[in-house]
Each structure stands twice: as structure tokens, then as C-alpha cells.
Amino acid sequence: MITLLNESITWWHWIVFGILLIVIEMSTGTFFMLILGISAILVGTLDILFELPFKTEILLWMVFSILSVFAWMKWFRDKGGSNSGQSDYRFDTLGVVTEKIHPHRRGKVHFDTPVLGNTEWHATAKTDIAEGTRIRIMEINGQLINVAPIDKTD
Amino acid sequence: MEALTVLVILAAAVVYTLYKGINIVPQGEEWVVERLGKFARTLKPGLNIIVPYIEAVREKVSTRDIILDIPQQEVITRDNAVILTNAVTFIRVTNPRDAIYGIEDFQLAIQQLVMTTLRSILGEMSLDEALSNREHIKAKLKEQIIDDVADWGVTVKSVEIQDISPSASMQESMERQAAAERERRAIETTAEGNKNAAILEADGKLEAAKREAEAQIALANASAEAIRLISDNIQDKELPAMFLLGDRYINSLEQISKSQNSKFVIYPADIQSAIKGMLGSAFKN
Numbered sequence: 001m002i003t004l005l006n007e008s009i010t011w012w013h014w015i016v017f018g019i020l021l022i023v024i025e026m027s028t029g030t031f032f033m034l035i036l037g038i039s040a041i042l043v044g045t046l047d048i049l050f051e052l053p054f055k056t057e058i059l060l061w062m063v064f065s066i067l068s069v070f071a072w073m074k075w076f077r078d079k080g081g082s083n084s085g086q087s088d089y090r091f092d093t094l095g096v097v098t099e100k101i102h103p104h105r106r107g108k109v110h111f112d113t114p115v116l117g118n119t120e121w122h123a124t125a126k127t128d129i130a131e132g133t134r135i136r137i138m139e140i141n142g143q144l145i146n147v148a149p150i151d152k153t154d
Numbered sequence: 155m156e157a158l159t160v161l162v163i164l165a166a167a168v169v170y171t172l173y174k175g176i177n178i179v180p181q182g183e184e185w186v187v188e189r190l191g192k193f194a195r196t197l198k199p200g201l202n203i204i205v206p207y208i209e210a211v212r213e214k215v216s217t218r219d220i221i222l223d224i225p226q227q228e229v230i231t232r233d234n235a236v237i238l239t240n241a242v243t244f245i246r247v248t249n250p251r252d253a254i255y256g257i258e259d260f261q262l263a264i265q266q267l268v269m270t271t272l273r274s275i276l277g278e279m280s281l282d283e284a285l286s287n288r289e290h291i292k293a294k295l296k297e298q299i300i301d302d303v304a305d306w307g308v309t310v311k312s313v314e315i316q317d318i319s320p321s322a323s324m325q326e327s328m329e330r331q332a333a334a335e336r337e338r339r340a341i342e343t344t345a346e347g348n349k350n351a352a353i354l355e356a357d358g359k360l361e362a363a364k365r366e367a368e369a370q371i372a373l374a375n376a377s378a379e380a381i382r383l384i385s386d387n388i389q390d391k392e393l394p395a396m397f398l399l400g401d402r403y404i405n406s407l408e409q410i411s412k413s414q415n416s417k418f419v420i421y422p423a424d425i426q427s428a429i430k431g432m433l434g435s436a437f438k439n
Contacts, residue, residue, distance in 0.1 A: 005158070030173075032176040062168045066168065069175070069203065084181070085181060086199065087184055089217075117312050141249070142302075143303055143309060
């Protein structure tokens, strides 16, 4: 069996297998098939050079697959991007306190641009914030926005 | 052979593990991940890797705005009028963790909450206020649900009142009231018109009578003046007057004789005394 596989599975089988996986990836968009496909192509390339036995090929395929995940995490991770439509969308909007906020009582803030469809919001804070202080959003709790003065958070 | 079987199984395990571990979260969604049944983190859009077998995606939450239809409901206002109202509300999950763990079904919860709050707000208003204060209702509604939605990780962006309409019977009586009001105004306007017309007519008559009287006085004065002028001119000069009279007398005789049908004319014989009688005191000194 093992000799049969060693003889019948050649380098181009791996490359075709790899391309097939990449084609499947194109229609599914899971990224997972892409990793497996690239690894298979790599194994095929090594097979051309070193005439590897089938066991080593499978082992290498597994190792490459795992390694490429780590490689992606280390070098290709997408750090930026718009957060439009996300839960933290417009969290960087600054505002001004229009009604004094005490830690135990709500106040009101006015934002420079609308946050969640409104510029006026009820706000809470951990410290006393006087009227007219510039603030930034720390957290949104339903209809209440938790804010902090800018100078203290910077 | 055995080694190959182990290798193949191992390869299958690697493939399955990678399949479970690699997650692509689309934009507009956030996935809540649990580690051994307990909340671990939320995955942001993009490629995410979780530790398979230990971590699992519990729920995929949409962080886009959700349109919630608030079904039509009957509300009784402060002045006991029945109105039908429905609304639409836009909500957004701002904290996927609270939206999953804080409430069983946040969409149903918000829908019910808006319905009951809307009912209580309209219940405090009179019918006319409810029909004309939509902005006020919106603002009050958002204010009143602050405390309720705090634990649900959901922000109610806006509530739009679609319709506030009185119930069928209410609408009928309102229409009747409006019709009666117009009828009353029509009657008033007609009466006002009639009154003005009568006054104008009477004014016209009064004016006409005044003018008539003035005309009669003017006529009498003119007659008196004419008679005075004649008598002033004649006075003692009876002869020229008599001559003129005689002249006209003869002229008229001539004209009568020319006419076709009046060949027989009787004149007073003593024309002088007849004229004197007609002119009266004019010939008396």
C-alpha cells in the first residue's frame, strides 16, 4: 500500500490538489482552504526537488498548514480598517458636557457629530465633570453613554 | 501501513482543527465566543482564530441598525378618546455580550417596551395634544426607556411614530363636529349678509325720500319764482299782455282751422276776463 502510494502520488498530484483547494476557497471565502491549498502546492514543489516519500509529504502538509496560520497571525494580520457598522462605530467622537455630571447622577453631553443617530445623550462618568468640559466616550450602555474628560484619559 | 493510517488520521484532525479555528467575521457582525461555556471575547470583523475544542462561537450578532416594526395598537387618551397608533424604531447592538446574555430576545423585548411606553405616554395626553406633538412623544419615549435598556447592550437610535389616527367612531364624530362647525359659520355668514342687505336697502330708500322732498321743494320754489317773475314783469302793463294774449289767441285759432278734424271750436267770447281770471291777482294792482 505504502509503496503503491509512494509510486502513484507524484509531485503534480499535490499541486493539482492545492489548486483545487484554492479554487474551492474562492467560492467559499473561508481562508481555511487557502492555507491548505498553499501548503499542498509547497509540498508538491518540495517533492520535485527531493523526491519525498508519501508519509513525509503528508507530515509536511500538516506542518505547513499550521505554520502558515502562525505566519499570517504574525505578519499579515489586518490591523486597521473602518469600523462602520460595528458596535464601536463613532466611539472616537468627542463632545462637550452640557449638563454637569456627578458620579452618582446623570448629566448630558453634546457630541460634535451624531453618535448613534443623536447628538444629545444622557451621560454618566466616574468623576465629577463640569459643564463645558471636552469629553470622550468610554462605553455605551444602552441609552446612557459613559464618558471621561479628555485630559485625564490621554 | 499503520504509520500511514495514523498520519492520515492526524492530517484529517489538522484539517478539522484549522476549519474550526479559523473564522472570518464579515463586516457588520460581531461573534460572541465562549471558552468552556463562559463568555471569553467578541470577534471583530476580519480573520479571527479561536482555540478549537476549548472555545466556540456562541452567537453571531449583527451590529448594523435593526428596523423594528411596532405593531398598531389602540390607546385611550386622557380625555377618553380611542386612537390607533403604530411606530417604527431603529435599534443597534452596542454591546454584543449584553445583547446575548442580558436578555432572552432583545428584539421582542424592545418591541414590547416601546409599545407599552408609547401607550403610557399617549395615555397622559389629550387627543389634540397626541395628534399634534409627535416630536414631543419621540423625545419622551427615548427618555423613559433609558433605564430599561441599560442592561441589554442595545441602543434605541430613534422611534418614529408612523400613524396616530382616531378610531373609526371617533373619526366619524370628529367629522360631524367639523361639519357642524362649518354649517354654523355658513348660517352666520348668510344672516350677516341678509342684515347688511336690508340696511343698505333702507339707506337707499331714506336717501331717495330725502332727494324727492328736496326736488319737490325746488320745484315749488321754481314755480313760485316763475309766477313772481311774470307778475313782476306784467304789473301795470296790461296792454302789452293783452296784445300778446290776443296774438297767441289768433295763432291758435289759425292752427285749429288748419287741423283736419276740428273744424268746430268754441272760444270764450270774453277772452280778456278769462285770462284775467286764470292769472288771478297778477292783474290786480
